[in-house]
Amino acid sequence: MKKNVTPGIVISGTGVFTPPYTITNEELVHSYNAYVDSYNNLHRNEIAKGEMSALQHSTCEFIEKASGIKQRYVMVKEGILDTHRMMPAISRRPDEELSITAEMAIHAAREALENAGRKPGEIDLVIYGASTSERPWPAVAVEIQAALGCTGYAFDMTVACSTATFGISTAMDALLAGTATCALVVNPEFASPQINFRDRDSHFIFGDVATACILEKEESAKGKHVFRILDRKLKTQFSNNIRTNVSFLTKSEPNITLGRFYEQDQFFIQQGRKVFKELLPLICNLIEQQLKEKNIDIKDIRRMWLHQANINMNLFVARHLLARDAEFKEAPVVLDEYANTASAGSIIAFHKYHEDLVPGDKGIICSFGAGYSIGSLIVEKI
Numbered sequence: 001m002k003k004n005v006t007p008g009i010v011i012s013g014t015g016v017f018t019p020p021y022t023i024t025n026e027e028l029v030h031s032y033n034a035y036v037d038s039y040n041n042l043h044r045n046e047i048a049k050g051e052m053s054a055l056q057h058s059t060c061e062f063i064e065k066a067s068g069i070k071q072r073y074v075m076v077k078e079g080i081l082d083t084h085r086m087m088p089a090i091s092r093r094p095d096e097e098l099s100i101t102a103e104m105a106i107h108a109a110r111e112a113l114e115n116a117g118r119k120p121g122e123i124d125l126v127i128y129g130a131s132t133s134e135r136p137w138p139a140v141a142v143e144i145q146a147a148l149g150c151t152g153y154a155f156d157m158t159v160a161c162s163t164a165t166f167g168i169s170t171a172m173d174a175l176l177a178g179t180a181t182c183a184l185v186v187n188p189e190f191a192s193p194q195i196n197f198r199d200r201d202s203h204f205i206f207g208d209v210a211t212a213c214i215l216e217k218e219e220s221a222k223g224k225h226v227f228r229i230l231d232r233k234l235k236t237q238f239s240n241n242i243r244t245n246v247s248f249l250t251k252s253e254p255n256i257t258l259g260r261f262y263e264q265d266q267f268f269i270q271q272g273r274k275v276f277k278e279l280l281p282l283i284c285n286l287i288e289q290q291l292k293e294k295n296i297d298i299k300d301i302r303r304m305w306l307h308q309a310n311i312n313m314n315l316f317v318a319r320h321l322l323a324r325d326a327e328f329k330e331a332p333v334v335l336d337e338y339a340n341t342a343s344a345g346s347i348i349a350f351h352k353y354h355e356d357l358v359p360g361d362k363g364i365i366c367s368f369g370a371g372y373s374i375g376s377l378i379v380e381k382i
């Protein structure tokens with residue numbers, strides 16, 4: 001048997017902040033279809049002459065069947081369903097006020113700290129990671145560190161949908177190297193401003209949320225539900241199939257106009273089918289290889305907290321690994337309620353569905369998405 005190379009680091013507490021507003025598929029589709037009708041009416045002559053294509057209606061049936069999503073939470077609902085705007089109306093906060101993603105993260109962090117039985121002053125590393133960061137600098141993590149009263153150091157990072165698992169792994173490195181003693185990893189995914197609500201293929205995909213995890217050495221952990229990280233496996237493989245070109249470079253493009261900031265590539269874009277085809281084998285192989293290396297039988301995995309992008313992907317992964325359909329408790333789903341929440345998805349599932357596990361029970365937290373990137377953690381309740 002191979003030696004355990006990452007002993008003694010635990011997730012000692014988790015937290016989830018759920019934003020105040022919901023948008024159901026029905027509300028979203030109603031607004032999108034009203035936009036389509038007005039667009040097609042405005043361009044009826046060009047459409048009749050074949051110079052432009054008419055836009056197609058979206059349907060709740062497609063969304064639920066293709067993705068499993070029934071609703072999503074958003075921080076700011078105002079503006080999203082307004083067919084003249086289709087974008088949340090978010091007022092700019094003064095620089096002296098707490099940033100919006102710092103606020104989301106702090107709500108989740110406080111719950112994680114309470115569950116871990118830790119005080120903010122005991123945290124000496126804060127990692128903030130999200131698919132779309134609020135700003136490049138000063139790092140939002142440093143703002144969170146100051147607002148909570150943590151010590152040590154803090155930084156931002158991103159690996160898109162795998163930011164939470166890669167963040168946990170990075171915190172483990174610091175704990176093992178002795179550059180930190182207790183780490184807070186926060187993942188405020190404020191996705192709604194990055195959605196093109198005028199795009200039929202993607203207007204339904206994302207929701208807002210924030211998650212938090214406390215990591216520390218096993219001997220110091222005092223939380224009620226503590227999970228030892230038995231192994232972590234990270235993989236990236238370049239792909240343009242999930243991409244955004246939103247960038248500080250956009251404004252320096254020659255002949256730039258305001259309309260450029262609303263073009264499709266400034267939002268989330270994906271080749272959904274290709275993502276399915278290319279990413280699924282990578283995920284299945286990585287988990288199988290990881291279990292083999294750790295000499296763990298899939299029958300000994302009590303739960304899989306999988307990335308929450310698409311129900312059909314999760315069913316596929318679980319069926320492939322188990323060689324049968326998974327029961328809900330074996331691979332819990334939260335994306336029906338939260339939609340795709342990028343890197344936060346697997347952590348929401350873990351947070352909501354871990355308390356019934358007993359010491360010795362093992363599980364897998366696995367994220368996957370843009371990059372491509374995959375992060376898989378084998379954990380065991382202690």
Ligand SMILES: CC(C)(COP(=O)(O)OP(=O)(O)OC[C@H]1O[C@@H](n2cnc3c(N)ncnc32)[C@H](O)[C@@H]1OP(=O)(O)O)[C@@H](O)C(=O)NCCC(=O)NCCS
Nearest residue numbers: 057058059062066067161200201272273275276309310369
């Ligand atoms: C996005 C996703 C839900 C789309 O599901 P899909 O089954 O691949 O659907 P397709 O894009 O192939 O579209 C199928 C049909 O539905 C249509 N369609 C697309 N959006 C629609 C909508 N909102 N309402 C109704 N029909 C729609 C398409 O036009 C297409 O029609 P056609 O067959 O006549 O060409 C799915 O591909 C996905 O989730 N993929 C990857 C997920 C992922 O992990 N992403 C990582 C990001 S974190």
